Amino acid sequence: MVMNAFMPAQPHDLLWGMSVAALPADAPAWVVEVIGLGHPVVVRRARVAEGFVAVGVRGRSRDQRYATKMKISDISRRVQPEDLIDVVDRQCAEWPALRALKQIRALMNALSLPWGVAGSAGFELATGVPVLHQDSDLDLILRASAFFSRQQAAELVEALAGAACRIDLQMQTPAGAVALREWAGSARRVLLKSDDAARLVANPWLPQACAA
Structure with a gap:
């Protein structure tokens, strides 16, 4: 492209x-x-x-x-990460990260939100350059343009927990990116990464609404 x-x-x-x-x-x-x-x-x-x-x-x-x-x-x-969701079907799923991708694909598709593969798995799927190993995590992104509740986040963390390897998912909001696990937790503020800086916010979709 x-x-x-x-x-x-x-x-x-x-x-x-x-x-x-x-x-x-x-x-x-x-x-x-x-x-x-x-x-x-x-x-x-x-x-x-x-x-x-x-x-x-x-x-x-x-x-x-x-x-x-x-x-x-x-x-x-x-x-883009979204372009790599199905590439694993054309490659040998040798590593746990690639097996995990096959395992969770239907679950992620059921969210009806754009998502994709990043990190080492995305790089190897896109290039064919061998960078994965036995202990590699599977890095995912989820494009959540509208509010995604903490309860939804907690349910997704639980659903992904049974995969073949650890899954690190970043939620991409209009204001930046936040880790799914962090948003699913109990902390009043979570770390939002934007082009300008990383800062603690109460709502990653409304970054100006910082908790005291």
Whole structure:
């Protein structure tokens, strides 16, 4: 999918087209290697100058994560988490994360909300690059444009608990992102991640309504 002015990139989207020449001069050698291999970058939450999108580069290990920015005009292809829901059917579900994806797909579809695969599982499904292992979690996103109650969140946490691996689900609200487990808990305020900052709020759909 080629980007255009009417399709802004969203967090967790995978973008192709970044060149080594576009990297900062002080980028680590592993970043240069990864971009040279043609791997995609992942959209992250941050404010950047007009005409750019904030992205991250991932390496072979968990500690290899590099934040930078990419020109929107350089984007040649975009894959969203929602595009990856069914890809596992065309690949061997060798790892627990991929088995878990098959297990929970009907449950997630029954919510009638857009959802998709992010993190290591999303990266491997989109690229074929082997990054998963036996202990990998399954990272999901759920686009909840309208209010999703704490009771609904608690029920979803319970329903996902029986999967083949730990599932970390981020709810994407119009104001930012909040962890499903946190919203399902009892704390009066939860951590909302937005492009500007992360802050504690009482309602992730109304971030100005902070609890005292």
